[in-house]
Amino acid sequence: MNRLSLTLSRGIARVTESALGPYQSAVIRIGFAGTWLLFLLREFPHRQELYGPDGPWSWDMAQQLTSDNHAFTALMWSDGKGWFEAFYLLAILSSVALLLGWRTRTASVLFMVGVLSLQNRSVFVGDGGDNVLHLMSFYLVFTRCGRVWSLDARRAARVEAARARGEQVRADRVGPVLWAVLGLALGGATLAGRFDNGWLVPALLWTVWAVLGLWWAVQRRARSREPLILLDVIANVLHNGALFVIMAEACLIYxxxxxxxxxxxxxxxxxxxxxxxxxxxxxxxxxxxxxxxxxxxxxxxxxxxxxxxxxxxxxxxxxxxxxxxxxxxxxxxxxxxxxxxxxxxxxxxxxxxxxxxLPTSFLLLLGAWAARARERLPRRGAGDRTLPRPRSAEDSRSGRVGFTA
Structure with a gap:
């Protein structure tokens, strides 16, 4: 009985203390974002026929279907070509941001909105891979997929290195501005009744927006680390649960x-x-x-x-x-x-x-190959340096638990 309790406590500690599989989650982030981006770019000349007003699946027919199955698509907010072109561009930009890991949490939400909106606009466009992408775009929102191999990870490493040297770190301004802009967009869409067709996606968007604001406020204003630790534990549990669902989904497909x-x-x-x-x-x-x-x-x-x-x-x-x-x-x-x-x-x-x-050891080997290939590229200047991401004991554990070769 004591051995069972010890095993159970260790399992709970692993799930709550760290985000498991950081390299696996980074790979699927890059893979799905890259797949969607390549599709959007390849079909760019045919975008109007596939998802726009010129397609055989007309706006009226799509409106009737979405009102019946309550599927979310922002393309039903307007039938104008200007709105479609702007949204298609937003879908491309969000894919690029998620691929690079820039503001990963926000980029994952915008990526999901782009995937759901375009695919639910014309449900007969796809070859089977669209169903996988449809589901995974939703699951990625709950993962901490920008912990490694991302611009966010590089920015965090630079901030940590600057603090270690005793330098003063400037406050992040891009994040709050982006959060405020998205809040205005969500508020405008809600007040205009754009979310009357279904509640799941709007509830998720508002929840993520509120959590991001809470996280920023706790980091800036909290006098102790307990609130931040609690939020980190919740984020780890959500990440690990979403990663388990992604694995279960792949097994179910096969x-x-x-x-x-x-x-x-x-x-x-x-x-x-x-x-x-x-x-x-x-x-x-x-x-x-x-x-x-x-x-x-x-x-x-x-x-x-x-x-x-x-x-x-x-x-x-x-x-x-x-x-x-x-x-x-x-x-x-x-x-x-x-x-x-x-x-x-x-x-x-x-x-x-x-x-x-994929085993973590193999992914680390791929990362080392990519780093060596990048070092061989000509640099823009002598001062162009990339700080390596420090590997802590937590990262080592989270990268290997349950995923080692």
């Missing part, structure tokens, strides 16, 4: 896909992969598709292998070596799908979802 495939006759006889390779819509490289489908043995192995990997993956999380092997197989499979079937954004979304299970 498990349901695998079990549904088992029930299909084409997957049972090993010919399911053959047919998409001969559809014009999924054949950007017909020669490559013909080369792959020319061998019935290869098609059968790929078909059965896909089902086995998807069904087995959730059960391999308890064995890190087998899990890592299946991760490589699944990421390779998605890379092949991106090239052969012409579904790059679906594949990028799924690879990013898989990345939450």
């Amino acid at each position: 498990a349901t896909a695998g079990w549904y495939k088992i029930q299909g006759s084409r997957w049972q006889d090993g010919t399911a992969v053959y047919y998409p390779l001969h559809l014009d819509y999924f054949s950007p490289w017909p020669g490559l598709a013909d080369l792959m489908s020319s061998s019935g043995t290869i098609m059968m192995i790929v078909t059965y292998g896909t089902v086995m990997v998807q069904v087995a993956f959730p059960f391999t999380l308890f064995n890190r070596r087998v899990k890592n092997v299946l991760l490589v197989l699944m990421m390779t499979e998605h890379a092949v799908i991106a090239i052969v079937l012409g579904l790059p954004f679906f594949s990028l979304a799924m690879i990013t979802a898989d990345a939450v299970f």
Whole structure:
């Protein structure tokens, strides 16, 4: 009984004292933001037909659907082209900000608003990866995904280094200004009745706005560290819970896909992969598709292998070596799908979802490679220096608990 209590207390301490998986959460932040940004840029010439007033799914039809299913989309606030163009630009800028980790908490909220608004405006645009991005954009709001590999982390490191040298640190002015502007925008939208269609997203937006204001006030005005420690504990619990949900969501996607495939006759006889390779819509490289489908043995192995990997993956999380092997197989499979079937954004979304299970040691190795590659680039001046992020004992624990290779 004492051993059980000790284990339970240690588990609670880990969940509350640190944000687990900082490098995994940073990778999925970069991956999903980059996937959405690349999609928006690629479809920029066709944006009016996909999501704007010139699309086949008209504004009136979208308004009828959203009033029925209560889906949130800011594009229903106006049918003008000016509003659409401004919002599309906002979606691009929020993706860039989240990708770089600039004001990550605010950027994640704006990223979610952009994803939900555009996808709910035209529900028939997508290839499957949009569903994953739709869900993950909501979960990212609850994560502390800017702790590493972000501009926020670099700014925090510089402030910490300046304080260690005894220098006076200037108060942050960008954050309060951004908070005030977003508060005015939220208040104006609420008073204008723009949020009457549903309550979930508006409640989340107001909650995040209030929490950010409370956090800033506690940092500036609190006479003791207890209120800040309490807020930090709550943020860690939310982050760890959201990260667990992201992992569970990825497992659920693979498990349901695998079990549904088992029930299909084409997957049972090993010919399911053959047919998409001969559809014009999924054949950007017909020669490559013909080369792959020319061998019935290869098609059968790929078909059965896909089902086995998807069904087995959730059960391999308890064995890190087998899990890592299946991760490589699944990421390779998605890379092949991106090239052969012409579904790059679906594949990028799924690879990013898989990345939450990558071992921390591998991610640290990738970070070291990226740092060395950056050092080889020509510098703008002799005074251009990047301060390394200090690694504390808490960071070491939070980066490895439950995610080590």
